[in-house]
Amino acid sequence: MNEPNDEEIEALLHRQFEGPVADNGFSERVIGDLPPRRRRAAWPLRLGGLAGAVACWLSLANVPMLQWGWRDSLAGQLSVAAIGMWLAMAILAFLALGWSVAESGKR
Amino acid sequence: MADSAEEARIDQALVTRIRLGADQRAFEQLVRRHQGMIRAQLRRLLHGDEAAADDLAQETFVLAWRKLDQFRGEARFSSWLYRIAYTCFLQARRGPARHEGIDDESMEQLQTPARAIDLQLDLERAMQRLSTAEQVVLLHCSQLGLSHDEAAYVLGMPLGTVKTHATRGKAKLKTWLAAWRDVANTEKFS
Numbered sequence: 001m002n003e004p005n006d007e008e009i010e011a012l013l014h015r016q017f018e019g020p021v022a023d024n025g026f027s028e029r030v031i032g033d034l035p036p037r038r039r040r041a042a043w044p045l046r047l048g049g050l051a052g053a054v055a056c057w058l059s060l061a062n063v064p065m066l067q068w069g070w071r072d073s074l075a076g077q078l079s080v081a082a083i084g085m086w087l088a089m090a091i092l093a094f095l096a097l098g099w100s101v102a103e104s105g106k107r
Numbered sequence: 108m109a110d111s112a113e114e115a116r117i118d119q120a121l122v123t124r125i126r127l128g129a130d131q132r133a134f135e136q137l138v139r140r141h142q143g144m145i146r147a148q149l150r151r152l153l154h155g156d157e158a159a160a161d162d163l164a165q166e167t168f169v170l171a172w173r174k175l176d177q178f179r180g181e182a183r184f185s186s187w188l189y190r191i192a193y194t195c196f197l198q199a200r201r202g203p204a205r206h207e208g209i210d211d212e213s214m215e216q217l218q219t220p221a222r223a224i225d226l227q228l229d230l231e232r233a234m235q236r237l238s239t240a241e242q243v244v245l246l247h248c249s250q251l252g253l254s255h256d257e258a259a260y261v262l263g264m265p266l267g268t269v270k271t272h273a274t275r276g277k278a279k280l281k282t283w284l285a286a287w288r289d290v291a292n293t294e295k296f297s
Contacts (some may be wrong), residue, residue, distance in 0.1 A: 009277050009284070010249055016230050017250035018141025021150065026161065027138045031131065031167045037172065 111183075114140075118184035125175055138168050141185055144251065145192050151246050152196045164198055167192040182260050186253065189261040195241075233283045240264075241276035248273050 060066055069085030072078075118140070124133040146165055149160035170191050171178075178187050234242060247258040248269070255273065259266045 005281075006277060009280050012230050012280075012284070013245060013249040016234075017151070021146040023139065023142060026142050026146070026164070027135060030138050030165055031135045033165065033171060034131065034134070034172050037125075037175075080185070087224065 114185075115183045119180060121182060122175065122178060122180075125146055134172055137171075141188050143167070144185070145188055148189060148246070148251055149192055149196060151250065152193070153241070159199070163192065163195045166195050170195070182257065186257045186260055189247070189251070189253070189257075190263075193261055193263075204257070229284060230280070233280050236283065237276050237279060238272075239267075241272045241279070244272035245276045249277075 065081055066082035066085055068079070069083075072082040073085070118137065121133045121137050124130045125137075141273065142164065146160055146164045149163050149167075150157060153160045153163075171188060174191075178184065184191075192221045233246070237245070243262060244258060244264075247261055248255060251259065255266060255269050258264075259269045262269065264272075
């Protein structure tokens, strides 16, 4: 028995395939039957953001370091607590920005 | 390769247009670009039942329209459509995989080459003799032109399993079609 090689089998299979089907009105039928596309509601995202902010405020409101930092900032003093508080807020903001950019890149 | 990348870039641009403004014209372009191959895939899966294949193809595109937000671009848009179409096919078939094997008489005819039997007919019979998994893997890899990675994504199989089915399927076809080749060679040298 003289077996055909891989390339010959590939070529035979390729030849056996009839190729893409002609449209003949198919696309129009599909477009005619499309349901209206529902856009994703924005309110769950906003509600989630608000809930996260409230939870963050409730858990951090009694941290002395933040209280001192806030108080010093209002008084215009550049203390270690004030710098630490603003630095922490800046880092968190950058992390959130990075996450948003990464998520939008996936879409 | 460059053409393939360009095609993928055009698809991605059309998808973005749809996302930004539910642009039906952009989706129509996507349908026109891919309907031929999706319908061909489904016709092969349904053994030539054109009406059923077109129904499933229509269902595939409606699902793609609805679920476009779920397309994350981790695969080519065409592979994503093939995957939806294959899932629609599996759901339509429902239940365990049917193996529409050929009867013993036909198999005997296949193994005993006769000059009148056309090679393409033999190949069609040999394909039907393969297991369902081998058939679908060879359809997607050798006929629709997907890579093993893409076929694994479309069929929801591990990459190793796809490679195994492809190798086994081709080995079986080689054995079954060897008889035909012997006749062809005899004719050539006589």
